[in-house]
Amino acid sequence: MRTSLRRSDRRPLPRHGIATAGALAAAVVLAACGSSGSDDGGSGSSATGAASASPSGDALAATVDKLLEPTAGLPVPTTKLDGVAGLKGKTVYYIPITQQSSQFKIIGDALTSAMGAVGISLQICNGGANPTQITACVNQAIGANAGAIVTDAIPYALAANALGAAQAKNIPVLVTNQIADPAHPVSKTLGYVEGGGTAQLVAVADWIIVDSGGKANVLINGSTDSPSSQAYVQAAKDEFSDHCPGCKVTVNPISSANFPLIAPSTSSAILRTPGVNYVLSEFDQYLQPTLGGVQQSGKITSVKGASGSAQLAGLQMLASKNFLHVDAGQASTFQGWVDADAVLRLMLGKPLPTYDPVVRLFTRDNVSGLTLTAEGEASGEWYGPTAFPAQFKALWGMS
Structure with missing residues (x-):
């Protein structure tokens, strides 16, 4: 049964003003x-x-x-991506808001596997829930001439100058687990994956x-x-x-x-x-x-x-x-592979498809049948079939 809530099933997101970088710095986030x-x-x-x-x-x-219920099949995109082999040898920087949350470790591990499957290295830089540290991570990626930057749960405004500088050097930026910032709309070098x-x-x-x-x-x-x-x-x-x-x-x-x-x-x-x-x-x-x-x-x-x-x-x-x-x-391991697909498309100058987040409700009744271990969580099995890595690799022409 389908467990994702698709945008078409829900009303449009409420409109909220984007807080200033100063206000966000005063209340550093562990959003999403x-x-x-x-x-x-x-x-x-x-x-x-x-x-x-x-x-x-x-x-x-x-x-x-x-x-x-778990989903019968995870919503892997259907649009194939050509040219991935040409990205071999590049390095992508992954900057989570903090590494204190296990969610970001799971996503980071999934990204590492996905990028490794196409010959790309993943460099993880801990944002430390601190605007200065996040900016330093972005600047590190710029200095290393990264192939792309993926941020996780970080509002764009929290490091707007550094992220703008990265794009000015043609380094694509993917902002994940955040709603799109209307002050910084989607472009050839900027994409968003909202998450769940x-x-x-x-x-x-x-x-x-x-x-x-x-x-x-x-x-x-x-x-x-x-x-x-x-x-x-x-x-x-x-x-x-x-x-x-x-x-x-x-x-x-x-x-x-x-x-x-x-x-x-x-x-x-x-x-x-x-x-x-x-x-x-x-x-x-x-x-x-x-x-x-x-x-x-x-x-x-x-x-x-x-x-x-x-x-x-x-x-x-x-x-x-x-x-x-x-x-x-949210199916975090699956989300890591979704983020990989999105950043590969940005690096190749391709538009991003609509990604449906996979969300499941857990209660005292349905949790009893789950494998409640770190391995069970990392496998993605709590949410549905675990064949999605092979599906993504086939989509990228790597199988």
């Missing part, structure tokens, strides 16, 4: 990434069981049911609507770290507005720059909002302080936890039935 999630233990009905009570009826419940940030939060919203029978009172711990993280939260709010007029949604703004304040702010937000029965951590990186805040509020027995950017620690939390009831994840 995370670390853990979990599902329900009996304080509410199952997604299927609540379907008849959902204000959107069986259609929304069917969407949730699809998202609970929007799709994940919309999927969690759908699950909550169905699970609650259309009567959810949701507190979202929403990251203010970047325009993209704010857009993901807005997409979730729009989903509730469109499909659940009986639901109430409150956003508690949080930031990586003020990590120690997340737990007390969560507790305060819960106590200010009577009747909260779902607390959604936008990314798993905020899951532990979010849980801490729920505990501080004294509402742990009446609140269901939800999260996005599911990774191994999150699914292990689900399996142990600790706080979380649902976690949405």
Whole structure:
């Protein structure tokens, strides 16, 4: 069953102003990434069981049911790419916002494998969640006359001057896990692969609507770290507005720059909002302080936890039935190969196809059949078939 949420299935992304580089530097980001999630233990009905009570009826419940299953086939592009062999010997720089998140290690490993398959070296430079360090990584790539630069979860504005300088030297730049920056539109040297940030939060919203029978009172711990993280939260709010007029949604703004304040702010937000029965951590990186805040509020027995950017620690939390009831994840290994395809096309001056993110919902029910190990996570098997590396290589004429 298809588990990706295609752009055609959803309304256009909300329009948000792009923050200035100075503001972004003050709130360095770990956007579109995370670390853990979990599902329900009996304080509410199952997604299927609540379907008849959902204000959107069986259609929304069917969407949730699809998202609970692995996909039958991952959406590998169909447009073949000629000329890849001519890129052999080049070096591509991969700059994740930080290497502290396992998501970026998985994507980096996948990129390394994909680039190696076509004779390209991958150089990883840790952004360190620091604008100065990110700029230094970009400048290092420029100095090395890199074949291309791939950034991950880094708003363009955070290193705009350096990224512009790279393109001025005809070094293509691929920005991943971020919405496109309207101030820096797509060009022959600049491309975007949005990833699953929007799709994940919309999927969690759908699950909550169905699970609650259309009567959810949701507190979202929403990251203010970047325009993209704010857009993901807005997409979730729009989903509730469109499909659940009986639901109430409150956003508690949080930031990586003020990590120690997340737990007390969560507790305060819960106590200010009577009747909260779902607390959604936008990314798993905020899951532990979010849980801490729920505990501080004294509402742990009446609140269901939800999260996005599911990774191994999150699914292990689900399996142990600790706080979380649902976690949405993106197929990170597959995403690494998608990013490889996109950067190869940029390097060859070809337009990028539309890439559909692969997103799945995990609950306490469906997580039990998964191999909850680092190897299981890296294989991509949680999301569907694992033959996609061979499919990409065939697409590039390397098989």
